[in-house]
Amino acid sequence: MKVFQSIIWAFFAFFLAGSFASCKKDDLPNNGEPRIRYVRITEPTAADSLLIGAAQGQLIAIMGENLNDTREVWFNDQKAILTSTYITATSILVSVPSPIPIDVSNKVKLIFGNGTNLEYQFEVQISEPLVGSMVSEYVATGDVATIRGDYFYEPITVAFAGGVEGEIVSVEPQILRVKIPEGAQPGQVTVTTNFGSTKSNFWFRDNRNIVISSDPFTGWWNASYVVSAPGPDDPQLINGNYIRVKKVIGDWAWTEVAGGPADAMGDISKNIPDEAILKPELYNLKFEVNTKKPYDKSMVRFNFGLAAQDNANYQWAPPIDTKGAWQTVTIPFNELASSYNAKLAVNPNGYWTRVLIQGPGEWDADISFDNFRIVPKEIKE
Template sequence: MKNIFKTLLTLVAVTLTVCIYSSCSKNDKDETGTPTISYIRITDPSSSDSLLVSAGQGNLIAIVGTNLQNAREIWFNDRKAIVTTTYVTNTSILVSVPSEIPVDITNKIRIIFADGKTLEHDFKVSIAEPVISYMDCEYVPTGEIATINGNYFYQPLTVTFAGGVEGEIESITDAIIKVRVPAGAQPGPITVKTNFGETKSDLFFRDNRNIILSSDPFTGWWNSSFVVSSPGPDDPIAINGNYIRVKRVIGAWGWTEVAGGPPDAMGPISKNIPDAAILKPEDYNLKFEVNTVKPYNNNTIRFNFGLSDFNNDAYLWNPPIDTKGKWQTITIPFDEYADAFKSPLTVRPNGYYTRVLFLGPGELDADISFDNFRVVPKVNKD
C-alpha cells in the first residue's frame, strides 16, 4: 500500500511539473526555429533556481530551452533515455537519466530531433567512484584468488596492488571483485579504478604493520607445539610464514593457553602496539587471520593485548564462526576491545602482556588456526 501511495505522489508531482512547463510553451509562438537548451534544472516547481550541471543515475530532470517539441531521442553519454512524448513540449523536456552504466564517457546530453538534426549540451552523469569495504582475507598467496567487497565496481575495472602490479580479474559484480594475486604484489593498500574514479583502500593487503603475535619466530611462554612451520597435506596453507594451529578437544572450562607471555618473554614484538592506539583506540582495529577446519561453535577464546598484566576476564571472542577451511580476516574495533576492561589502557614503553586463551562453557572439538595479530589504523592517511 505504501508503494502505491508513493507512486501516486510521484505521478502527481510529475503531472504538476508538466502542466507548469506546458503552460509556458503555450505562450511561446516560435515553434519552428533552431532548438536550444537554456539550462537544466530539477523538476520541483518550487526550486526554479536549482540549476544542474550533473545528476545521478535514475534522477528525473527538466531540460529547458526553445523549439524542443520534435525531440525523438535523448542520449546521456552512450546510454539512450526513455522519451515520453507527453513530457516533451516546445520549451521543456522531462526525462530520467538512464540507470545503465555508460562505457563511452562524453559528459554530454545529445538530443536527436525528428528531422535528424542533433543538439548537444554539457552535462555529467554522476556515478560513484569505487568503495572498498573489506577483503575476505587480507593475506592471499601469489596466484590465488582474493575477494574484495564494497560497492560501485563498474566495468571496465582494474585492481592494482602495492608494488604497482595489476591483478587478473576473475569476476565482478557491483559489490564483489574476485582477482588473482599477481607476482610482485607487496604489503600495502590496493587501488580499484573504474571510468568513474579511483579508490585506494584503507586496509593493507598482506598487512605487516604492528604485528603483536605471529610466531615468526615463536616467542613467549606457551605451546610452541601449536606452531606450524612446514605445513603438511592435511594442514591449512601458510599465508605468512609460521602460524598457530589448535587441534584438540578442549573441555568446558578447560584452561588452554595457546600463545603469549609477558613482555620479556615475547621480545620486541610486545612493543608493537602504537601509542596512538592505546590513547585513541577508536582510531584503530585489532585484526587477525583465522582458519576453522572444524567450526568454532563452543567454549570461549580470550584475548590479552595492550595490558600491564594478565587478565582472566579479558576480551571475549565468542563463537560461532566457521570459515570452512579457508583463511579469513577478522576485524574487531580496538575501542570495542578496550571497552572490555575496567580501566583505560595505558602506554607501556617496555611492552605489553600477550595471551590467547581458551576458557569457557561447552566442550569444543577444536581445529582452528591463527596468524598475524595486529593493531592497525582504521583509515589510511597516505
Template sequence: MQKIYSSIVVLIMCIGIFSCTKDNLPNNGEPRISYVRLTDPATADSLLVEAGQGVLIAIVGENLGDAREIWFNDQKASLTQPYITATVILVSIPSQIPVEVDNKLKIIFASGKKLEYNFPVKISKPLVTRMDCEYVAAGDVAVITGDFFYPPVTVAFTGGATGEIVETTDKQLRVRVPAGAQPGQITIKTNFGEAISDFWFRDNRNIFISSDPFTGWWNYSFVVTNPGADDPAAINGNYIRVKQPISNWGWVELAGGPADAMGPISKNIPDEAILKPENYNLKFELNTKKPYNNNGLKFCIGVKNDGQGDFSWKPPYDTKGVWQTVVIPYEEVTAAYAKQTVQPNGYYTRIVFNGAGELDCDMSFDNFRVVPKVIKK
C-alpha cells in the same frame, strides 16, 4: 517512502500548475529545457549542471509533455508517465555505465523530434573496502570487495606488479596475485579514476603475535612450522592451529604472556592505538576447518597486565577451510577494559578460549595486529 512520493507529487503540482494550454503554448510550442535540479523542494534553488548515476532529477522547461525517451550519453532512462508534464519531467539517471560519452541529456518526443542539453553524468571512481584475505600467495586468486569496478580495470600491487583480472562485477574483483607483489596498499584503476586501499596486502605492520618465532607462556604445541597434508597451507611462516574439543566454559590459552615473555613484539602496538582506539582495527587471519559455532574467544591485548578485563569475540564464524581476514574495530575491544595508558616496555597479551557451550575446535590463526583504519595521505 511515502514522504518521498508525496514530495514528488507536490513538486509536479507546484511546477506544472502554471503549464500553458494548447491554445497559448510558450516558445511557439517548441520543447525547451530551462534547467535541471534535484527533486527535494528544500533544494529548489540549487540548479544542477551535472549529477551522479542513479540520482532522481527534475528536468524543468516548456512543452515537454510528449516526451517518450530520455537518454544520458548512450544509456536510456526509465520513464514513468505520471512524472511527465508540460513543464517538468522527473527521471532517474541510469546506473549503467556508458560506452560512448558525449555528456548530453537527450529527450525524444512522440513526433520524433530530439532535444539535446549539456549535462555530464558523474561516474564514480573505484571504491575499495576490503580483501577477503589480505595474505594470498603469488599465483592464487585474491577477492577484493568494493564498488564501481567498471571494466576495463587494473589492480596494481606495491612494487609495481599488476594482477590478472579473473572475474569482475561492479562490487567484487577476483585477481590473480602476480609474482613480485610486495606488502603494502593496492591501487585499482578504471577509466573513471583510481582508488588506493586503506588496508595493506600481506600486512606486516604492528604484529603482536606471529609465532615467527614462538614467544610467550602458552601452548608452543599449537604452533605449526611445517604444515602436513591435513594442515592449512601457511600464509606467512608459522601459524597457530587449535584442534581439540573445548568444553563448556573450559579455559584453553591460545597464546600470549607478559611483555617480558613476549619479547620485543610486545611493543608493536602503536601509541596512537592506545590513545585513540577508534582510529584502529584489530585484525588477524583465520581458517576454520570446522565452524566456530560455540564457546568463545577472549582477547586481552594492549593492556599493562592481566587484571584489565577481556573482550569477548563470540561465534558464529565459518571460513569453510580457507584463510580469511577478520576485522574487529579496536574501540570495541578496548571498551571491555579499564582505560589504558601507553606502556613503553610493551604490553601484556592473552587470547583464550572460554565461553558457553562445547566446541569441536579446528581453527588456525596468524598475524594478530592492530593497524589504522584509514591511511593518512
C-alpha cells in the same frame, strides 16, 4: 483564361503561405532552432535548482526552446526512454538511464525528427569505487582475493603496492575477485573504473604493528601449536608460521594458546603504537582465522596492550565457520580496552599478550590464527 487565373491564384496562395511560414519562424525564439538553456530538478517548489549532472535513474527537466520535435535523448552512450506527452517546445521530462555507460562523454544529446542533433554538457554522476574490505587481507600469489565494496563497474583494474595489477576474475556491483600478481607488496589496494580511483582503507598483506606472528615463536605457551611446514590436512601458509589448535576442549577448560609477558614475547611486544594505547578508539585489532571445523562452542579470549596479566579479557564469541579458508577478522581495539580491569597505559618496555580459550560447551576445535596486529582504522594520506 480560367486556367491562367487558377495558376495565378495558386501562385499567390503559395506565396502567402511561404510568407506566413517565414513570419512564423521569425517569430519563434532562437529563430526556430532548438536550444537547451539549462537542466533543473522536477520538484515544483525547487524549480530554480539547476543541475550540471544527475545520478542514474533521476528524473530531470531539460529546459530550452523549440524542443518539441525531439525523438531521442542520449546520456553518454545510453539512450533514455521518452514519453511523448512529456516533450514540449520548452521542456523535456526524462529519467537518466540506469545502465552504466562505457563511452563517457559527459554530454546529453538530443536527436530531432529532421536528423539534426544538439549536445549539452551534462554529467551522469556515477560513484567512484567504494573499497570496503577483503575477505582475507593475506592471499598467496596466484590465488584469488575477494574484495567487498560497491560501484564495481567494468572496465575495472586493481593495482597493488609494488606497481603491479591483478587479473580480474569476476565483477559484480559489490564483489570483485582478482588474482594476486607476482610482485604484489604489502600496502593499499587501488581500484579504478571509468568513474574514478579509490585506495583501500586497509593494507593487503598488512605487516604493520604485528604483536603475535610465530615468526619465530616467542612467549610462554604452546610452541607445539605452531605450524611451519603444513601437511596435506593443514591450512596453507599465508605469512610464514601460524598457530593451529586441533583438539577437543572440555566445557570451561582453560587452554592457553599464545602470548606471555613482554620479556617473554621479545621486541614484538613493543609493536603497539603509543597512539593506540592513548586513543584505542582510533585502532582495530585484526588477525586471520581459519576453521576446519566450526567454532561453535567455548570462547576465544584476547588480552593485548596491558602492562601485566589481567584475567579480565575480551571475549570473541562463536559462531564462526570459514570452511577451511582464511578470513580477516576486525575488532575495534577500544572494545578490548573497555573489557579489561586495568586501564591501558603507555609502556616503552612492551605489553602483556594472551590468546586463551575457555568457555561453555565441549568444543571439537580445529582453528588456526595468524598475524595479530593493532592497526589504524583510518589511513592518513
